[in-house]
Amino acid sequence: xxxxxxxxxxxxxxxxxxxxxxxxxxxxxxxxxxxxxxxxxxxxxxxxxxxxxxxxxxxxxxxxxxxxxxxxxxxxxxxxxxxxxxxxxxxxxxxxxxxxxxxxxxxxxxxxxxxxxxxxxxxxxxxxxxxxxxxx
Ligand code: DQA
Numbered sequence: 635x636x637x638x639x640x641x642x643x644x645x646x647x648x649x650x651x652x653x654x655x656x657x658x659x660x661x662x663x664x665x666x667x668x669x670x671x672x673x674x675x676x677x678x679x680x681x682x683x684x685x686x687x688x689x690x691x692x693x694x695x696x697x698x699x700x701x702x703x704x705x706x707x708x709x710x711x712x713x714x715x716x717x718x719x720x721x722x723x724x725x726x727x728x729x730x731x732x733x734x735x736x737x738x739x740x741x742x743x744x745x746x747x748x749x750x751x752x753x754x755x756x757x758x759x760x761x762x763x764x765x766x767x768x769x770x
Pocket of ligand 1: 643644645703704705706707708728729730731732733740
């Protein structure tokens with residue numbers, strides 16, 4: 635199975651920013667653990683702070699499933715929502731933190747309705763749980 639893990643804006647700062655929320659491991663370390671978990675699958679990792687690059691990556695994806703943590707774009711990017719709607723590949727929305735236990739503006743996702751499902755609140759394991767969902 636080919637899985638594409640996309641991380642959006644500010645996720646490159648994981649391990650440095652708000653360690654109490656996102657942990658102290660870097661995104662690179664987390665991606666290594668994910669690749670180790672899915673060692674019998676093909677994993678691709680992509681991160682961008684740029685909304686249009688995330689849209690382009692979704693549009694050109696050739697994989698069985700996309701695991702997407704769009705970061706703050708989750709809460710307002712109609713462009714990323716439309717990119718998800720424009721492809722046939724299923725997308726699972728992911729958040730490391732439990733966004734519903736945080737500020738009100740994080741309770742809204744403009745992406746969830748066009749995603750296959752949502753996994754949130756399990757730290758780095760949110761990515762693994764989302765990836766596993768494609769195998770059910
Ligand atoms: C996040 C939650 C978002 O609200 C926030 O803007 C992020 C990270 C998470 O993984 O918990 O950047 O998507």
